[in-house]
Amino acid sequence: MRILFTVILLIPIGVLGQLGIKTKQHSAQNNQAYELYSLNHYQNVNHTAGGSVNYTYGAGSSNNINNYDMQYPPLHHGSGGRPQPYPGQPNSGSLVVVDKTVKFLNETRSKMASGVCYKEVKTVTLVSAGEIPKGNGSDPTLSKIRVCCDGYERNVHNFLQCDPICKNDCINGICVAPDVCVCYPDHVRNYAGYCLPTCPIGCGNGVCQDDGSCLCKPGYELDHFSKKFCAPVCSNGCRNGNCTAPEVCECSNGFELSDHGSCDPKCDNCENGKCIEPGVCTCLSGYQRKNDKCEPICTKECKNGFCAAPDICGCNPGWVLDASATNCVAHCDQPCLNGFCSGNNVCSCHTGYIQDEVNPNLCRPHCPGGCPNGFCTSPNYCICKAGFVKSGVKGRTQCTPV
Structure with missing residues (x-):
């Protein structure tokens, strides 16, 4: 069954800020073109007391969604290149100013993946009102159902939509894919992956100058790529890590801070070896990997x-x-x-x-037959005491009185 998904918009001036969409006021001298829309042109739209908008989903059902998901008609210019109310509509009604942040949101979201996946489940688990539906899977016992792909979660306003999940808050940006954050206009990503405002809005760890450049505070320098924000300086370079503050290096996963201040790869049980990358240990010459450690090699057996x-x-x-x-x-x-x-x-x-x-x-020496009247002085050999002599038979150990 096809579901009708219709988005209709009605936004007075000033509502954008109330709904959380960043807007920017421009001076009269700025000749940048802005979008002007007549709100009388839209149909089937209702405003709530809180400033949100009701949208039609299918057969007359309504749902409150945030302006974050809104789409706008294309830019229209009249004679002389000046923005005009949307053609074919009355010139009365409030007007909306759409700045580059809103356009960025619309363009970015239009290119995002849906995040919707399909998986097969047992058809019997989908019993409704006592009836088992006909399976539409690879065999009649299986049915395909819509689920959010890994890294996505169901949108709280539209249960047919899946939104990507960014574990870290995507501040000053939009989460376009799992753990992928894209910064708003006039913002730039720093080395830690966070979106920072740039001049003239602001200058992290620095001060905006009249010419739009950023003057960094002591211990910081302009980043080498965008030249739009001030990054802390670590004199050792902080390789395999992130310099989070002047001379403070935070190592990446799989690395640890060494005594000399650099981030070296981390390995378990790498004594007598060299950790060449996280979890990979190479044994030194004369050693071999055995029992999950580097053990020495002896060409001859070590007895006892x-x-x-x-x-x-x-x-x-x-x-x-x-x-x-x-x-x-x-x-x-x-x-x-x-x-x-x-x-x-x-x-x-x-x-x-x-x-x-x-x-x-x-x-002691042992004489199995003993040495009566004598002493056993060596194995099976007796010496007689004073007043005794050995018997005349050769080899006998008896000592007899004189």
Whole structure:
């Protein structure tokens, strides 16, 4: 079903300012042409007490909308090039002055995308009065419906219209696409993306001069492109960021302020590497990307330790590097007598020796058969006490009385 959309306008002088449309008063000497319209020419229009206008939508329904959406007839000139009332209409009635801001709004909005998209939904979800409509989608179970595209929202005055969304307020401008703001005439976008008035209306961080130029305050300079507003000066240049005030640099997303005042790319876990762009870390020579970090490379295995730097081993606690600087050997605070250090302050005995029950760093010789009347002085070897001698059988460890 086609919906009739008719826009009819009636605006007395001065209503533009009340409705939020910026107007500009000009002196008599200014020979710029202005649009003059006879309001008696319009039909089917009603004014509300608040100064807004009723527009017809379809079968006689009315809706209050803001002057922001209004369209104006083309410029008409009479003889001598002077603006004239709209042709074919009486010369009585109030007149409207349309300045370049209003024309800018009309021209800009006429070029904007509708923001209307279509998507398929299950036809059964569109049941009305107990009846399931016939599907018009890719198959009978699906139907196409109008929705606002991503980045757009439904217009509060006209539910058939979708308006773009600008997350930051589009002050002194118009939001023409998602997060895209176009500045009004006599305004210019600064480095932060905001629309600032220019001379003679104003001069951000400066003073308008008689010749229409802008004289900047200390710590500011004319921007290098438009030469119409004063931008703060950061001596380091504020690369990858925005100089928000004199010598104050605010870094862009993905960058962070370094110690020397510049905005460097930001990476997580980029030790032993170089962050070449946001989130991209390149490891230095001798390192490789492993476990989401740059780890050193050792060409030889680090036994009982770890690779601490390229071809340099570090030892686990209780271990120390040997002369080769690649192997980690155990460390004991006290020497191991008749044994060797096998761990952190852990002694292991040589063959034929057993650990002393009192001193863990001492390994005593072991004689499996014992040494009655004598002493075990080496593995399986006894020395007799005074008054005792070994038996005459070779290899026997018994000590007998003399």
